[in-house]
Amino acid sequence: xxxxxxxxxxxxxxxxxxxxxxxxxxxxxxxxxxxxxxxxxxxxxxxxxxxxxxxxxxxxxxxxxxxxxxxxxxxxxxxxxxxxxxxxxxxxxxxxxxxxxxxxxxxxxxxxxxxxxxxxxxxxxxxxxxxxxxxxxxxxxxxxxxxxxxxxxxxxxxxxxxxxxxxxxxxxxxxxxxxxxxxxxxxxxxxxxxxxxxxxxxxxxxxxxxxxxxxxxxxxxxxxxxxxxxxxxxxxxxxxxxxxxxxxxxxxxxxxxxxxxxxxxxxxxxxxxxxxxxxxxxxxxxxxxxxxxxxxxxxxxxxxxxxxxxxxxxxxxxxxxxxxxxxxxxxxxxxxxxxxxxxxxxxxxxxxxxxxxxxxxxxxxxxxxxxxxxxxxxxxxxxxxxxxxxxxxxxxxxxxxxxxxxxxxxxxxxxxxxxxxx
DNA sequence: TCTGGGGTCCTAGGACCC
DNA sequence: TCTGGGGTCCTAGGACCC
Numbered sequence: 001x002x003x004x005x006x007x008x009x010x011x012x013x014x015x016x017x018x019x020x021x022x023x024x025x026x027x028x029x030x031x032x033x034x035x036x037x038x039x040x041x042x043x044x045x046x047x048x049x050x051x052x053x054x055x056x057x058x059x060x061x062x063x064x065x066x067x068x069x070x071x072x073x074x075x076x077x078x079x080x081x082x083x084x085x086x087x088x089x090x091x092x093x094x095x096x097x098x099x100x101x102x103x104x105x106x107x108x109x110x111x112x113x114x115x116x117x118x119x120x121x122x123x124x125x126x127x128x129x130x131x132x133x134x135x136x137x138x139x140x141x142x143x144x145x146x147x148x149x150x151x152x153x154x155x156x157x158x159x160x161x162x163x164x165x166x167x168x169x170x171x172x173x174x175x176x177x178x179x180x181x182x183x184x185x186x187x188x189x190x191x192x193x194x195x196x197x198x199x200x201x202x203x204x205x206x207x208x209x210x211x212x213x214x215x216x217x218x219x220x221x222x223x224x225x226x227x228x229x230x231x232x233x234x235x236x237x238x239x240x241x242x243x244x245x246x247x248x249x250x251x252x253x254x255x256x257x258x259x260x261x262x263x264x265x266x267x268x269x270x271x272x273x274x275x276x277x278x279x280x281x282x283x284x285x286x287x288x289x290x291x292x293x294x295x296x297x298x299x300x301x302x303x304x305x306x307x308x309x310x311x312x313x314x315x316x317x318x319x320x321x322x323x324x325x326x327x328x329x330x331x332x333x334x335x336x337x338x339x340x341x342x343x344x345x346x347x348x349x350x351x352x353x354x355x356x357x358x359x360x361x362x363x364x365x366x367x368x369x370x371x372x373x374x375x376x377x378x379x380x381x382x383x384x385x386x387x388x389x390x391x392x393x394x395x396x397x398x399x400x401x402x403x404x405x406x407x408x409x410x411x412x413x414x415x416x417x418x419x420x421x422x
Numbered sequence: 423t424c425t426g427g428g429g430t431c432c433t434a435g436g437a438c439c440c
Numbered sequence: 441t442c443t444g445g446g447g448t449c450c451t452a453g454g455a456c457c458c
Binding site for chain 1: 454455456457458
């Protein structure tokens with residue numbers, strides 16, 4: 001098993017677009033310019049922490065002249081596609097695990113030997129073709145490949161084959177337990193309280209104790225650490241079980257009109273996603289919350305509707321969602337975030353077999369064609385070219401993105417073409 | 423003043439059925 | 441008054457991931 005991931009992926013993408021940024025300290029912000037979600041190596045070396053709010057980091061950023069960018073997901077998604085296309089060339093099977101990482105299968109040479117040389121060649125090719133630095137970790141299981149990947153970044157110039165070393169135990173002993181894939185904050189605390197401080201100690205702790213705390217997930221994790229594969233490579237992504245669109249507002253919302261606009265905007269985006277996934281939803285939930293950070297009166301609420309028939313028609317979903325808005329608003333509870341969650345997803349074709357559709361079959365088909373046309377227009381001429389009036393014309397609550405990088409968002413052609421083939 | 427977004431998996435417990 | 445046992449399905453919530 002191999003794990004390949006992009007180093008400081010978002011920051012690296014920004015530097016691909018603007019080579020002058022290479023070697024400079026650079027951070028990328030979350031949506032709404034809220035938190036730091038990526039740092040270049042230089043920014044990390046300055047001691048800028050991951051995940052902290054921009055306003056807290058500001059003094060440090062200014063002192064060191066750090067370059068700050070809003071996140072540009074159109075760019076990162078595009079670079080991700082190119083990266084995955086290149087990787088697929090190099091491996092026998094690929095699982096795209098996230099925007100910046102992939103698991104892969106690669107057979108060892110006939111003598112069962114080291115894959116490090118192969119890893120180095122892969123790494124060099126990606127750097128040459130895409131301008132993106134990646135790290136390559138190799139091991140008998142997913143968890144060990146992840147671990148090897150961490151070690152690769154730390155000690156091995158970006159490539160490490162944990163399956164080729166004579167004794168992996170010292171390496172496992174060097175890995176803090178909280179950095180093991182699958183150990184989050186809660187489990188890390190629990191482990192440390194029991195004196196289990198490293199990956200090695202986790203592997204060797206009593207299974208029954210671990211099972212009691214972490215269930216079968218914990219047991220699987222332990223097996224994977226011991227080199228017994230429990231997590232298979234998933235080459236075809238499973239169908240989504242739910243789809244969510246949510247955003248923080250740039251300023252708190254206290255009134256119904258902007259809340260309805262926001263909900264309408266998220267619903268129409270969620271409906272678009274559904275159609276792209278060739279799915280329809282049976283259950284729609286709208287949720288809201290106030291800011292969890294100011295004061296004592298945290299407010300959260302949600303309301304759901306079951307659709308009479310599963311749908312991915314924006315108009316149908318809007319009609320279901322908008323009446324929920326007024327149920328969620330409370331006096332003196334300014335909202336900071338809202339979202340739409342679609343569940344009970346089923347594949348597109350199911351409706352065909354439904355005898356009691358609310359619309360005659362031909363009419364239903366016309367709706368499908370209309371939606372497909374709108375999607376095509378928006379793909380071709382840019383998101384929001386065709387919109388629902390309910391989404392509002394110039395909403396004041398849309399997210400802040402004050403430091404968005406260049407043309408890539410407004411003009412996809414402006415992304416440098418660094419295709420492997422080109 | 424200012425704190426992201428989108429997922430998955432598992433489990434416990436309740437509803438319901440025979 | 442006394443009131444079984446076993447199964448399925450669903451949901452909420454908690455943990456994790458990037």
